[in-house]
Amino acid sequence: MTKTITLAHGNGGAENNELIKEVFYEAFKNEILEKSEDAAIIQNGELAFSTDSFTVSPLFFSGADIGKLAICGTCNDLAMMGAKPKYLTCSVIIEEGFEVEQLQRIVASMKKELEVNDAIVVSGDTKVVPKGAVDKIFINTTGIGEILYKGISSNNISEDDLILVNRDIGAHGATIFAAREGMDMNSNLKSDCNSLYPQVKALIDSGIKITALRDATRGGVSAVLNEWAKQSNICIEVDEEKIPLCDEVRGICEMLGFEATNLANEGTFVLAIPKDDVVKAIEVLHGFPEASNACIIGKVTQQYNKKVILNSSWGTKRFLDTPTGELLPRIC
Template identity: 60%
Template sequence: MKITLSYGGGGKETNKLINELFYKYFDNEILTKSEDAAIIEGSERLAFTTDSFTVSPIFFNGGDIGKLSVVGTCNDLAMMGAKPKYLTCGFMIEEGLEFDELEKIVKSMAEELKKTGAKIVAGDTKVVPAGSVDKIFINTSGIGEVIRPGISASNLKKGDKILVSGDIGRHGTVIMAHRYGVETELKSDCKLLWDEVKALIDAGLDIKALRDATRGGISAVLNEWSEASGVGIEIEEEKLPISDEVVGLCEIFGFEPMDLANEGTFIVAVSEKDALKAEEILKSFNQNASIIGEVTDDDKVILKSPWGTKRVIELPKGELLPRIC
């Protein structure tokens, strides 16, 4: 068996790689919780995460690989109720990359760091021969201070409500448009999410789980939650916020918006009693935020159409859009 691009897509093949290889050799009770960040043993107030970024193109509508690397790592910490504090950064740079391009990337990283107050406190740089990497790859690790402990994908119970913080599929659609040379004014949703998460925490809501819907989109998140909590999830199709531009481009190229990556949109599960308040808070940041469904006692993720028909939403399969984040 050979590793194909589909193994990096965030869907079924990625889960197979994680569960059947990495967990086999790196098995421990922290790692196998499969959260966006690990709560460090002996200090429940610290969260730790790492990520690597290989987006192509490295500059896109709404951001670049530098902004993406800071946003992606800080958002993973935020999804565990942790305020981003310290980051490390490793650059793998292809020989021949223009210095001006590298400076633009580093500058955008600095701008995002200022917004959240986090600092890059250690790093590493490798320059490799032309053709070894595609222009630049970035790895970032982050440590955050846990403000709201107990958030986990395994917390969901029947009756909990599922919300999305904004319209879905933007980042994946923008990258797709760049790849196919399609002109569009659509911008990636790439942004920091800590302010929205903190607003939910400050309101004292019963937050069960948080997850930014990156590779594999909300389809992957909902399936991972369903498996982790041993529950079903039913989503109302008409409640899913999707822009006309995303719908149109997905129809042209044959993609499902629920499978496409987001870089500034997250899913949150809260107790039923707090759902309307959570929606109100999220709408103050993005009017497209919406309650999209609820947790059931089934074991599948179901999409219910406006006409009452239902279909199972599975983990994305195959090579969807590689090199997107």
């Protein structure tokens, strides 16, 4: 039987990782790619380089739109490597018949978010394809950042580190799901989509040592923790009750049986930092309104190598696995 690509291959979870390893890493192999970081580190460690294509549906949703998302997504990948976003390219593929006014709204969002990052778009590409060849508009942004803090890596986490998140999780995934299903949440649910460079810069400026940082996009916090456990050859133990969740996301998860840790985020990151720096890091993050829920969620142990354990409030333990299956397509 002919093997075909499934939606699960784009889930940010297990099948996605498999496809990337078997097809892309296999063909393109090189040391930089194999580090599997959020951004490649090039030019003797001076620059970070990262790409993302955005296919989100709907284009406009509570808290952001594809334009803001396209700038945040790439700038955040750079920030996660301790880099200041500097130069971006912007490549759009537009369906014939798309409204110019909508394009202008999207581009205005991009402009606004570029300013937050103090970054500029220096090169672009515009393709228009016939009706039906693309759903409305897809945007690729690729960015170069200047590394301010060296040595951040998902490969060096140890028992000296604690695991934190900068805010309550799952808001982006829940928002897109609610928008797509036409659910009237009658609530304050909105995407966490946000530029993370200001928070990262504040952490660096306050002298905090950063072992690892990663924004929990497709595949959510579960995917990040599992990749870290594998890459750093450690066990991560997370306390379920410590993971911050807003009421709206909790409600959607309870109603539909989702795991909040599998939901995508676009302004939420997981940090591994040395124990001695944790109090200060939380204090710094609490200086940002969007990070007022920043907290410790877990620790590093040697209990089960390359595994993530979730401790429930009932005292039970279970493995928190890399998400599998279709999850929600076109989340970003």
